[in-house]
Amino acid sequence: MKDPKDKKLELGRYIGMKVKKARRNGGLKLVDVARISGISQGMVSKIENAQVSTSLETLDRLCSAIGLSISQLFSDYDRPDGDAHFTKSNQGLEVVQRGTEKGQIYQLLSYKHATIEPFIITLTDTSETTTTFSHSGDEFIYLISGKLVYRHGNSLFEMEPGDSLTFNGEIPHGPESLVETPIKLLSVISAQEDS
Incomplete structure (x- = not known):
């Protein structure tokens, strides 16, 4: 059984990865996101690197600044691994x-x-x-x-x-x-x- 602390770390890494990707895809620098969101550049960096947990309000402001909705942020989180079976052509x-x-x-x-x-x-x-x-x-x-x-x-x-x-x-x-x-x-x- 996983330690609940591990789940929090996984969630933090997931959020950081999604935020960083959306920021880069939008061509934004940390300083731009800090200015638009009103969140310090250091805090944005810590969120992206999963060094800090953040409130939903801060997360909402951050997502708005990078053009990512909260629903988009969590769209892939906790998706099941799946159990599909793949067979190559003529390999049955x-x-x-x-x-x-x-x-x-x-x-x-x-x-x-x-x-x-x-x-x-x-x-x-x-x-x-x-x-x-x-x-x-x-x-x-x-x-x-x-x-x-x-x-x-x-x-x-x-x-x-x-x-x-x-x-x-x-x-x-x-x-x-x-x-x-x-x-x-x-x-x-x-x-x-x-x-």
């Missing part, structure tokens, strides 16, 4: 799925969030077709290249690049025929969470 983890035995190549694009499984699926002229895939949750597919006929239950969809399809994964589905290969499609499966 190759995984074994039911279609693998049919010559279909599956690259898992992210494994960070368990509620979705995004894949790039590649089909070539040697890949076999099968329409018996089924799984829990919904699936979204987006055709990147090639052409195919995709079956979902009793419905057939002639898909060209840019076409997409969203469906219930429990109903049997899959490529009915490969019209123009190679085929690349993005498949995103939303896994059902146990309640």
Whole structure:
């Protein structure tokens, strides 16, 4: 657990950094800010270097002098770090799925969030077709290249690049025929969470 004193130091450094950046971006010198704000040049310097805590009133005067609103001052403070998962092109983890035995190549694009499984699926002229895939949750597919006929239950969809399809994964589905290969499609499966 962080010491509350550390948080104050972080806040002071953050304020100092934002104030200094805004002052420099505005082409202002310390002496200019001191004159406009009525705050001593030494105090402005101490605020910028996180050597002193300041009142909100002083901070408001300082921000007005450098053309920075209080809301802009704190716009990035305490922003969460985030937990995004980045995958470079063609660097997805190759995984074994039911279609693998049919010559279909599956690259898992992210494994960070368990509620979705995004894949790039590649089909070539040697890949076999099968329409018996089924799984829990919904699936979204987006055709990147090639052409195919995709079956979902009793419905057939002639898909060209840019076409997409969203469906219930429990109903049997899959490529009915490969019209123009190679085929690349993005498949995103939303896994059902146990309640």
